[in-house]
Amino acid sequence: MNKKLHALLLISVFVVATCGLIYELIAGTLASYLLGDSVTQFSTIIGVYLFSMGIGSWVSKYFEKNIIYWFIQLEILVGIVGGTSSTILFLVFESVASFRIILYSLVGLTGILVGLEIPLLMRILKDRYEFKDLVSRVFTFDYIGALLASLVFPLLLIPYLGLVKTSYLVGILNISVALMVCLNFKKEIKAATYLQTSAIISIIGLLVGFVYANNITSYAESLTYTDTIIYSKSTPYQRIILTKKGKVLRLFLNGNLQFSSDDEYRYHEALVHPALQALPYAKNVLIMGGGDGLAVREILRYPQIRSVTLVDLDKGMTTLFKSNSILLSLNKRSLLSPKVTVINADAFTWIRAQKRKYDFIVVDFPDPSNYSVGKLYTNAFYKLAKGVLSPNGIMVVQSTSPYVAPKSFWTVDKTLRSVGLHTIPYHNFVPSFGEWGYIMATQGQPYVKPKYFLPGMKFISTGSLNQMLYFPPDMAKVETEVNKLNNQALVKYFEDEWAAVL
Incomplete structure (x- = not known):
């Protein structure tokens, strides 16, 4: 040869x-x-x-x-x-x-x-x-x-x-x-x-x-999605699909619905305003996740806010929501605001190096369906987040459904409390998702319910907030483990609970 x-x-x-x-x-x-x-x-x-x-x-x-x-x-x-x-x-x-x-x-x-x-x-x-x-x-x-x-x-x-x-x-x-x-x-x-x-x-x-x-x-993908697909892209981190039916837009990440434009306001108003309306002095805000800019849109309603730092892993996601004309209309061009700084990085790695304090922190990650996301719901991560939360600030965490997945929801609550945070759980109904849960966390100061909300809200009000803070018996607190890096108990709870209804 x-x-x-x-x-x-x-x-x-x-x-x-x-x-x-x-x-x-x-x-x-x-x-x-x-x-x-x-x-x-x-x-x-x-x-x-x-x-x-x-x-x-x-x-x-x-x-x-x-x-x-x-x-x-x-x-x-x-x-x-x-x-x-x-x-x-x-x-x-x-x-x-x-x-x-x-x-x-x-x-x-x-x-x-x-x-x-x-x-x-x-x-x-x-x-x-x-x-x-x-x-x-x-x-x-x-x-x-x-x-x-x-x-x-x-x-x-x-x-x-x-x-x-x-x-x-x-x-x-x-x-x-x-x-x-x-x-x-x-x-x-x-x-x-x-x-x-x-x-x-x-x-x-x-x-x-x-x-x-x-x-x-x-x-x-047309066999999977009933609505017309108007955008699809694979990034190094996920598959992004945007569908449209009539005036309704829906965003899917790796096949999982993230929002529907006809009711997302219920989710995002509940995510932001119960905490931020109680922080009249808040000036600096941190959002981790939320690359669609919809939570940023709600935060920018408050004129006293000076800066919003958005940390989202996927540049493909934030670029889409900074450039697509339909999505710019939905998020009101929030990611293009001079007050907003977008950082594409892993939140766990990024927050370790931070020394700046934030008056309000929004943790809006996808559900803990796998270990790579589950690490962002651990006591190790919440300890880091606590370190950048100002003494009188509030952090809010999206926490899946307390009705469908009560163990998952109350695991997030217990994990936050395990690092010394005081928690205020609440929930609301979002038609696209059903009953959904959130948890506010503070350094220990009592939460004072707002006496009013900004004008122009479609959903949130003092009356609806009172209902959101009440948990009926079918969503009552259950005993769970703390979610740690070395056990990821939350991922197992989440898989078992959602598998039962899918």
Whole structure:
């Protein structure tokens, strides 16, 4: 084997390793988008994928003849299966009850095929190197390819291409390797013409899928969402979907409804005004989460507010709500106000470095459906938040439903109290979500109910606040654990309670 062919095969190792890991990342990301709980999804998918690779490696010993032929066939098959996997999963998510079976079957099949690749390549190269050099070179290229995949996937592929286009692109790369090997080894392969034709047809098919990926995604999502989708984008952190029916806009993050424009005022007025109306001296406000700017809109009603700092992880989210004309009308251009500073950062990391005190803090994170969000509901996080709350300030935390998920709600309350904060739980009815809960927290001073609210409110009033502070027996306090980083009890409560009603 000449140096050119030997170099081609080592490059093949690099491409194969890169593509193999990207398929794994695509499956994990897509599962977390559609099923939630990213830790569980990635953990199980990695486990199934690695186990399947082990099966593929074991099966490779039964390929005794025509190794180059089988390697090329394998690359074509990996490209087809991996390249179309995200499309298949998007399309069957709503229409097939056994979605998980299809998901893990595709992950397992891809893992077996990828597990076959490296052993076959090593057998092709074995006559070129001594065993120690062969292992060293193959695994060096393998691990470098894995590093490249782990960097380009979150930084380039998902932000700029999305999951479906990424799948097709990686599939094309896999089959391109097959085609290059076939062209260079055609004298040693009896069915070279058949393999070349198969590779070219497969690449053309995947290219068509790549070109029409947005149409495929739109169609798949139209099966999930009953309203017309007017915006969809995958960011490194989540899938953002905006739908419209008549005048009603709805925002979904990873398939979960975040607000509906016809009743979001009930949620955001209840989130902001019971606390801020009781703080006539408040000047500096911190919001963590709330990248849609709707809570900021309510805060800017108060002329005494000098500054609002909004910390939201996803730049894609805040950029959308600073630029889309329909959304600018909804949030009244709040994120463009000179009083508002938008910081795109992980709130847990950001707040650790803060020394500034805030008179009012709004904690408006998504529900604690997974451990990455659950950490923002822990005693460790609330201790940090307490550290930046002014002595006479108030913090308010959105705390899921005290009716559907009472253990989850009262866990938030107990966790806040565990760091020395005085809590004032309350709730209200939001038609899109049902009965929803919030908890105000202070450094210990008593909460004084406002005697009036600003004019122009659609929902909040002194009368409605009295009702919000009362908890009937079916939402009464229950005993729970404190949510800590090392137990994440809240995530388990949340999963169990919401699973019972979905």
